[in-house]
Amino acid sequence: MELVYLLCSIISTSITSITLSLLLPFRRLFRHSPPGDATNSVALYQGTVWHERRRPVHHSFKYSVRYAFIDLDLATHPPPDHLSPQQARTIAHTNGPVFLLTIPPSVGYEQNPLSLYYCYDVEGSKTCLKKCIAEVTNTPWGERVQFLFNPSSDVVAKPLHVSPFMDMLGNWKIKTSVPGDNLVVNISVNHPKLGDYFTASLTANRVSSSSVEHAVFFWLMPHKVAIWIYWHALKLWWKKVVFIQHPRYDNPSYKKDATARDKILGCCQVFESETNNQQQTEQSSETDRWFRWRDAKWPWG
Template sequence: MRMELIYLFGSIISTFLTTLLLSLLLPFRLLLRRRNHSHSHFLSLYEGTVWHERRRPVHHSFTYSVRYALFDLDSASASLQNHLSADEARRVAGTTGPVFLLSIPESVGYEQNPLSLYYCYDLEDSAQNLNNCIAEVTNTPWGERVTFVFNPKSDLVAKPLHVSPFMDMFGNWNIKASVPGDNLSVAISVQHPTLGNYFTATLRAKKVSLSSVSDQSLYFWLMPHKVAVWIYWHAVKLWWKNVSFIQHPRYSNPAYREEATLRDQKLRCCCVSGFDDLQHIQAEPNGTNSRARSFTWRNAKWPWS
């Protein structure tokens, strides 16, 4: 634990120095870029609000403004590091049409994306239908990631990742996402066996005209840093409100990923009616949603591993 804390403070200082240096160089980079100015036809820009509300065991809520980019991954110019390509996303989602990625781009050497979404369309006759999405969830500060397919109209997913040290692994994510157009929205609520529907997070955003943005580097300047600050600041607030700190399950339950997969299989094939006293899912055969879901995890880096 001591090594992890030292690493955390060291990474914060390193990120601060890198951000400061690249921010000082940013005006010169902008001047060079404007000499070879070209419009980015492979992305759309969005601006909106993220809202979080925790209702139990204490009430805690906050909002902050956020900016996102929606990338057309089929464009050769939209190749992004640390994310799936269009072909990889189609293979994972089992779709045949275009793929778009909603994400916060890197800014002055730093990237922070608690949730990125892939919108995977199917080609049906002459129409494009959004049949599947891929969620890419990353936790802070560990940097672990889980990727899975969900139905954007509404889906229930067994929690597969330790996202917050103030939430245990007993719960399901109810997730839905609208088709991105002039507006987009994403909503996630947590259904817990003892706390009930105790947490909700939403993103609501509107498309921004590219002509109103002078440069994308300025548009997203310090946006990932702002998200990280909100994560750490509200973690401190929850600790101050005496919300129990929960250690990463890899220390107490190394098989938590396998258990999440089994719980999700029950959700997919059965009609869930609740939980029993041992926090096991109570379910009855359904057969209407029997397709298996696959979770793909990326491990934490040293020293979190």
């Protein structure tokens, strides 16, 4: 059934994207002025995504990618199907601005394996990055998980079946730099049997957006990401990497299991006290990480 959904999605997306692509020049021609929040609320990043799997076979690839870095408080048209700035502040317990790093929809299609919310705190005259929220969407199951993490470095029990060539065991180690002229995001997977067998990274540079038409800048970007995902899945299958069925078929409690494993980790920096006060440390260790699972919208983003 999932294969049927996938094929239907590919066909419908192709028809919609071709039609909207043909109309794109006319939309630009009759647009009298750029979107009001285009320059004030959105920064543009261009860079490279790199993946490397070291076991049980070696497989690596990289591709060019373009991201939008959106000030959710200033955006007059915030991206749909994402957290609002106030929701993000409530989750992260911060009081400052919230930015969303994401690949915007293009000609009727959205594909975002990973989006990040950067939640800042205002302390006097200083604004500093305090927490991040990851938003991971799997393909082709159309599921999404959101979780809180410490941007400087954190370890999270794997909460989502993101690839048919990876089981649910292991932890994600994730960290991100403070976005500026450049941006770096690193994720690695530590497995109880395979060790540190997988690494993914995003390295990007900020580009001038004063004269950039966003619809052109992101044209077919989500489609390219989807093509890379499916193409390299075929390559892994060709290399005879074991295909793993979604855990919901044989372990419906996999979400609870992930939450329990995350609690056992006991080293999640996002819950550590920022001082050496023993009482605060004990209180923070009793707090569970915030997870939220949900279905992604159609077409899956």
